[in-house]
Amino acid sequence: MLKLLLSRLATAIPSIVGVVVVTFMLTRLLPGDPAAYFAGLAATPQAIAEIRTKLGLDKSLPEQFGTYIVDLLHGNLGNSLSTGQPVVAEIASRLPASAELTLVALIVAVAIAIPLGVLAAVKQGTWIDHFCRVVTTAGVSLPVFFTGLLFAYVFYYVLQFAPAPTGRLDVFLSPPADITGFYLIDSALTGNVETLWGSLRQLALPALSMAIFSLAPLARMTRGSMLAVLGSDFIRTARASGLASRTVIFTYAFRNAMLPVITTLGMVFSFLLGANVLVETVFAWPGIGLYAVNALITSDYAPVQGFVLTMAVLYVALNLLIDIAYGLVDPRVRLES
Amino acid sequence: MLPLLRHARYVLSKNPVTGLAFALFALFLVAALFGPLLAPYNPLQSNSAMALRPPSAAHWFGTDQLGRDIFSRVLVATRLDLSIAFASVVLAFLLGALSGVAAGYFGGWTDRVVGRLADTIMAFPLFVLAMGIVAALGNKVTNIVIATAIINFPLYARVARAEANVRREAGFVEAARLSGNGEARVVLGHVLPNIMPIMMVQMSLTMGYAILNAAGLSFIGLGVRPPDAEWGIMVAEGANFIQSGEWWIALFPGAALMLAVFCFNLLGDGLRDLIDPRKRT
Amino acid sequence: MTAVPTLAVDDLSVEFRTRAGTVKVLERVGFQVDKGETVALVGESGSGKSVTAFAVMGILDPAGKVTSGRAMFGGADLLALSEAELAEQRGRELSMIFQNPRTALNPIRKVGRQIADVLVRHGGATRPDAPRLAVDMLKKVRIPDPERRAEAYPFELSGGMCQRIMIAIALACRPALLIADEPTTGLDVTTQAVIMDLIGELAHESGMATIFITHDLALAAEYCDRIVVMHAGHIVESAPAGTLFTMPRHPYSAKLLAATPGETASLGQLASIPGGLPDLRRPDLPACRYSSRCERRIDDCRRPLPQREVGPRHLVACWNPL
Numbered sequence: 001m002l003k004l005l006l007s008r009l010a011t012a013i014p015s016i017v018g019v020v021v022v023t024f025m026l027t028r029l030l031p032g033d034p035a036a037y038f039a040g041l042a043a044t045p046q047a048i049a050e051i052r053t054k055l056g057l058d059k060s061l062p063e064q065f066g067t068y069i070v071d072l073l074h075g076n077l078g079n080s081l082s083t084g085q086p087v088v089a090e091i092a093s094r095l096p097a098s099a100e101l102t103l104v105a106l107i108v109a110v111a112i113a114i115p116l117g118v119l120a121a122v123k124q125g126t127w128i129d130h131f132c133r134v135v136t137t138a139g140v141s142l143p144v145f146f147t148g149l150l151f152a153y154v155f156y157y158v159l160q161f162a163p164a165p166t167g168r169l170d171v172f173l174s175p176p177a178d179i180t181g182f183y184l185i186d187s188a189l190t191g192n193v194e195t196l197w198g199s200l201r202q203l204a205l206p207a208l209s210m211a212i213f214s215l216a217p218l219a220r221m222t223r224g225s226m227l228a229v230l231g232s233d234f235i236r237t238a239r240a241s242g243l244a245s246r247t248v249i250f251t252y253a254f255r256n257a258m259l260p261v262i263t264t265l266g267m268v269f270s271f272l273l274g275a276n277v278l279v280e281t282v283f284a285w286p287g288i289g290l291y292a293v294n295a296l297i298t299s300d301y302a303p304v305q306g307f308v309l310t311m312a313v314l315y316v317a318l319n320l321l322i323d324i325a326y327g328l329v330d331p332r333v334r335l336e337s
Numbered sequence: 338m339l340p341l342l343r344h345a346r347y348v349l350s351k352n353p354v355t356g357l358a359f360a361l362f363a364l365f366l367v368a369a370l371f372g373p374l375l376a377p378y379n380p381l382q383s384n385s386a387m388a389l390r391p392p393s394a395a396h397w398f399g400t401d402q403l404g405r406d407i408f409s410r411v412l413v414a415t416r417l418d419l420s421i422a423f424a425s426v427v428l429a430f431l432l433g434a435l436s437g438v439a440a441g442y443f444g445g446w447t448d449r450v451v452g453r454l455a456d457t458i459m460a461f462p463l464f465v466l467a468m469g470i471v472a473a474l475g476n477k478v479t480n481i482v483i484a485t486a487i488i489n490f491p492l493y494a495r496v497a498r499a500e501a502n503v504r505r506e507a508g509f510v511e512a513a514r515l516s517g518n519g520e521a522r523v524v525l526g527h528v529l530p531n532i533m534p535i536m537m538v539q540m541s542l543t544m545g546y547a548i549l550n551a552a553g554l555s556f557i558g559l560g561v562r563p564p565d566a567e568w569g570i571m572v573a574e575g576a577n578f579i580q581s582g583e584w585w586i587a588l589f590p591g592a593a594l595m596l597a598v599f600c601f602n603l604l605g606d607g608l609r610d611l612i613d614p615r616k617r618t
Numbered sequence: 619m620t621a622v623p624t625l626a627v628d629d630l631s632v633e634f635r636t637r638a639g640t641v642k643v644l645e646r647v648g649f650q651v652d653k654g655e656t657v658a659l660v661g662e663s664g665s666g667k668s669v670t671a672f673a674v675m676g677i678l679d680p681a682g683k684v685t686s687g688r689a690m691f692g693g694a695d696l697l698a699l700s701e702a703e704l705a706e707q708r709g710r711e712l713s714m715i716f717q718n719p720r721t722a723l724n725p726i727r728k729v730g731r732q733i734a735d736v737l738v739r740h741g742g743a744t745r746p747d748a749p750r751l752a753v754d755m756l757k758k759v760r761i762p763d764p765e766r767r768a769e770a771y772p773f774e775l776s777g778g779m780c781q782r783i784m785i786a787i788a789l790a791c792r793p794a795l796l797i798a799d800e801p802t803t804g805l806d807v808t809t810q811a812v813i814m815d816l817i818g819e820l821a822h823e824s825g826m827a828t829i830f831i832t833h834d835l836a837l838a839a840e841y842c843d844r845i846v847v848m849h850a851g852h853i854v855e856s857a858p859a860g861t862l863f864t865m866p867r868h869p870y871s872a873k874l875l876a877a878t879p880g881e882t883a884s885l886g887q888l889a890s891i892p893g894g895l896p897d898l899r900r901p902d903l904p905a906c907r908y909s910s911r912c913e914r915r916i917d918d919c920r921r922p923l924p925q926r927e928v929g930p931r932h933l934v935a936c937w938n939p940l
Contacts, residue, residue, distance in 0.1 A: 018457030022466075026473040141599040143549050145556050146572060146591035153579045153587075164580065233721040239677055240716075241736050241787055242708030251735075252724055259726075274464025278553055282576060293557045296472060308469035312461045319460075331726055331771050 004327045004334060012320045019312040024068050027305055028061070037301045040081045077309070078302035080295065087306040091288050095310075096181025097168055098280065098287030102272050104184070104203055105210035109268070113215045114261070117222025121230060121257075122249060132219055139216030144275040148209035148282035155205060163201050165283040173198045206283040210275050214268050221264040225257040232256075262326045266319050273311055355607030361600035368415035378406035380413040380566045389583050399585035401574065403564075407586065410566040411593050417567050418597065421478065421560075422547035425485035426540050429547075432486065433493025434529065434536055440494065441501030442524050451498070455491035463488040467550060471559045481560035485550050489543050496539055500532040534612045542605030545598040552594050568594045623650040623690075624795050624827040625674070630687030630697075632666075632673050632851075639899045643669050644851045647687070648925075651795065651827045656818070658830045658838035658859070660874070661848035664895050667831045670848075671797045673697070675714055676704040692794065710740035713788035717800040719780035723772040729783045730756070730768025733790055740791045755786040759816060778809035785817060792824055799831045814841050835878040839863055844931065847871045850895050850907035852923065857932040867928050867939040869914050906936070914938045 030037050035052035043051070052058050055078075056067050071077070077087040120132035155162040163170055168183060176186040176195050183199035229235065230253055238252045277289035284290065288307055295303035327333045368375070378396075384404030392399040398407035440451035458466065470484035501524075504510055513527045514520075555561045555569030563570060568590040575587025632644040644666045651657045659667045672678045674689045674696055689696040692711055696704065708714075716722040724732055733755050734748035743751050749768065756764035759782040772780055781801060788796055798817060802810040818841055821828050832838055838845050839859050846856040847868065855868040866872045873891045893911035896903060904910065909919045918937040925933050 014453075015456065015460040018453070019460050022457060022461070023469070026469050029473040031475045137599070137602060141545065141595050141602055143552055143556075143572075143591065143594050143598070145553065145576075146587075146594060149572065149576055149579055149587050149591065153584050157580060157582055157584075233716065233718060234724045236677060237714075237716060237722045237784070237787075238724070239705075240675055240708055240714040241739075242705045242710060243735060243739055244705070247735065247739070252727070256724070256726060270462045273462035274553070277464065277468070278556060281557055292468065296468070297558050301472070304469065304472045308461075308465055311465045315462050316460055329726075332773055335771070335774070 001334070005324060008320060008323045008327065011323070012316055015316045015319075016313065019309065019316060020069070020072065023305060023309045023312065024065055026308070027301075028064075030301070037299070038078070038081075041299055072309075077306035080303050081300040082295075082298055087303050090291065090303065091306055091310055094286060094288045094291050097285060098276055098289060100182045100184065101203065101206055101210070101279070101285060101287060102276055104207040105214065106268070106272060108207055108211035109214045109218055112211065113218035114222050116215075117219045117224075118226055118249075118254065118257075120219070120223045121226030124227065129223075132223055136216040136220045136223075139212055139219075142212065143278075144209055144213040145278040145282050147212055148206065148279050151205045151209055152282065162205050163198075165205065167284050167286055168199060168202050169195070170198050170202070206279045206285055209282070210272060210279050213275050214271050217264060217268055217271070218261065221261050222257065225260045226253060229253045229257040259326065259330055262322060262329065265322050269315060269318050269322075273315060354603060355610070358600055358603035358607055361596065362604055365415060365419060365597060365600060368412055369419045370416075372413045372416050376406075376409035376412050378409040380405060380410040381564055382406075389578070389586075391583075392585055398589040399583075401571075401586050402578065407571075407589055410571060411568070411589050414566040414568050414571065414590065415593070415597075417478075417561065417565065418548060418551065418569075418594075421482055421551045422485075422544055425482045425489065425547050425551070426544055428482060428486035429489035429493050429543070430536060430540055433490045434497040434532070436490075437494035437497025438501040438524055438529055438532070441498035441503075442505055442528060443520075448498070451494055455494050458488065458491050464550065464553060467554060468557075468559065471554060476559055476562075478560050481551050481554055484554070485547050488550070489547065492543065493536070493539060496535065497532060500535055501528055504528055504531060538605055538609045538612055541601055541608055545601040545605070548594065548598050548601070568597075621653060623652045624655075625651045625829075626688075626690040627670070627674065628688045628690070630670065630673060630689065631685045632669055632678070632682055633685050634679070634682045636681065636899070641898045642851065642903070643682070643898060644673070647848075647851070647853050649846050649853060649856055651829055653794075653827055654821070654825045655844065656821065656828045656830065656842045658832060658842040658845045659848060660832055660835055660838050660845060662891075662895065663833060664850075665848040666851040667833075667848055668799050669851075671714065671799055671829065671831055675708060675712065675797065676701070677714075706740075709736050709788075709793075710791045711793050712795050712797075713791075713793040714797040714799065715781070715784045715788045715801050717803045719777060719784050719801075720772055722784060723780055725772055728769055728771060729775070729780075733768075733783070733786050736787050736790045752786075752790075755790050756783075758789075758820070759783075759786045761786075777805050778813065781805065781809075781813055782816070785813075785820070789820055789824075789826075793826060795827045795829070796821065797829045797831070800833070801830075802837070803832075810837070835874055847874065851898065852907055853935060854908065855932075855934045855936075857929070861929060861932055865929070865932075867932070867934040868936050869912050869938075869940060870908050872940055914940075 027034060033048065035048050035055065035057045036043065038055060038057075039048045039051040056064055059067070075088050077091070079085060080087055080090060083090070116128075116132050116135065120129040123129060152162075152165045156164060169175055173195055176183060176192050177190050179186045179189055184196065184203070187193075187196035187199060235248060235253055238248045243252070276287065277293060279285065280287045280289035281293050288310065292304055292307035295301070295307070382405060384400070387396075387400050387404040388402055390396060390400045396406050396408065398411060401407055401410070436451045436454075440448040467484040467488050470487060471480050474480040474483065509531070510523060510527060513523045518526065551560065552567075552569030552572070555567055556573045558573070561567040561570050563574070571590035572587045572594070575583075575590065578586050627650070628648045630644055630647040631642070634641045634643050647666070647670055649657070659670065661667050669678070669682070673682070673684055676696065676699070678684070684697050687697060692707070696707070696712075699707070723729065730749060730752045733752035734743070737743040737748045737751050738745060741751070753764045753768050756768055761767050761779060761782055767775070767779070772783070775783070796817070801817070802813050805813065814837065817828065820826070830838060830842055835845075839862075842859050844856065845859050845862045847854050847862075847870065849870050855862070855866065855871045857866075862871060863875065866875055870891075877891060891911065896907050896910060904920060905922045906912075906919045909915045912919070916938050921937065923935040924937065925935055926939070928934050928939065
């Protein structure tokens, strides 16, 4: 068990190394003078020279890399030009908003995709199978920012059902006590029903937009995996033993079919983390995605670098969790190590 | 020529959906090639008197905040969007297929290096990496192409590597080696052409993703700059007007995006069914 | 008056829809298995042995269709029962074990639980009792250290052990009939003998009838009371084991015997059967599907096949038997 954890951790280390190296290289690829970028558009030549020495951009590349590593280990991601604040603090304060949105979107996507995929496989050829096919093909073709806008238009403007797409909470409500940073959990914990409901309403459209986007690969994989398992030898044995249909489908087939689906989650997270940026832009959601987009527009480079690094590290951590989860669920992996 | 057409008709009759995809593709090709000639209005011409008009007989898709005809802009944008996507797919193919084939054929260090490179790229959420690359290289359209190519590289490398591995010991490769061809010649002249059909399928399938990627990047302000007509920035411009009810500014470019991606996905599926029906999902 | 046979298959025909056309996999197959009897169903690969078993059990591939026939078992026609009714019979009165025991078991479920599942479903066991009863079954199939083995997964066990687990699952509810589809293929010779002995003993203990499907005529001769020979979807001969070996009457049976390695045969002495199985997709198949390969072919062979009784319980489907 411990061996499993350690072996999986060991494979994550080269990924982290690669991520750190690439993010370092990205800053050195800036056209022109990197110091000018970090100093900002309105900087005087003197300010640029100051920044150059301050950030050690005049040193040799290996030295710069060393400084970079030391800075990272101290949690120093530089400062934002527009606010002057440390990037790491700004990212930390915005992370819960993005995390809440992404997690809720994932839960919704899984809650729809898996039953849909299972039904499509069990009732192959029926309308639900065709519906599943349409959903997966359409879901992959729809740009997530377009879906978001469409939802905002239909549900907010036309039907006046949803609140204005202006962030996590209506302006008249105040955020709940900061326990986890997740508005849903915090307002539930403090018994603040009004804020809970308000947060939920604001979450609905952005989470739904993201969910539809990530629905497609999950449903397709579930359907494919379920079909493959239903045709396998051990299901034939289960049927030949006269086991009840429900037992065959859920206890025998479904659990086996879920194994490849867990592996697919890695790819789904890659989509989700990318879609996060676009959805936050559409719905003015105050997460790290919107933070990075605003920084890009104002040519504020340090936040962008910090954002890419944070997202990448998060992604490596998520993949690690998925790997470990798979190892725990599949006894063949769990016991072999 | 005639037997080819007859075969094409047979294939299309069995797969009407693929036929639809081909028809759509032809439509987009026409729009891309002849868009500027076919556009009823000058896509860059503003006319403040006619700003924010809903779709009508004169302006099929309505006008935007500067009075420009949206139909003309959507039509003309086809060329830009498709060429960005096509260029990045071709670049990704060149980089990925060559290194993948080398990795699969030669193994050893080549395999390890290419593998490590692909793994490092895949360690990032792909869209985020694209953002970082464009931010680093500069806000230009060429860099959108490069960034999209880089994030698609691992997929091509992996497929090419797997195919080259399989073919390494194949008869025709042995024959090529034995007739005195150098290794490079064998790889470029024999292995690479042999995997082209599968690579074509990959290219078609990733065209859709490349279009989405480029549009996403321009939606957040990277790459294409106003007043150029491109579907992504048109949706971004239209987003500002959704809350006030002017839906047509964002809808038509968004629908064009969706249709294009849909078309290429179907095309890729159809090609894959034609070439290797076993891989059907 | 003879007792009612445990299983009586009559006039069974099965078709498969494929991309290349309709394949008449089985044509008018009929045979009987009496209580306590062990019958072997032998033939080349592709002769339709497994399809016969799948059709009787009702687990044919969706592309397959039973176009005629009856399979009388326990007073009812299995082929006419609904899926729900069949599921009641399967595992309780009528069981099957398969080749490749490792892949035939659920790879991520402990073997003890797989046995318990059947006991709970059909055997009237309660959930708390089932694990103990599963261990009892493991003891019955002679698995050493049964308490620990019940907690194992199939990949942790050898092929022979997995086959015993399958036997345990199949026999847990004491069925009246067991169908064993090539249960020893892929196992080494010693394990083969052990498994066959085990099945034989358990069958004898409970008076269970057994159908052995195999391509190995020697194995069939050693363990079975009666042998039914199949060729290209037809039953060509059925006889008591000893009789078939000493007096085969169908040309195909004789060729099969000649191709079977005995104790003294060397590789050079083995005869091969000329030709191959006919293409079953053709609509113009002759009445006797062996006739194209047969040296004893006569004009009569174009007529629909008879089922001639040439001895006690010895039937041959041939116009020109040996």
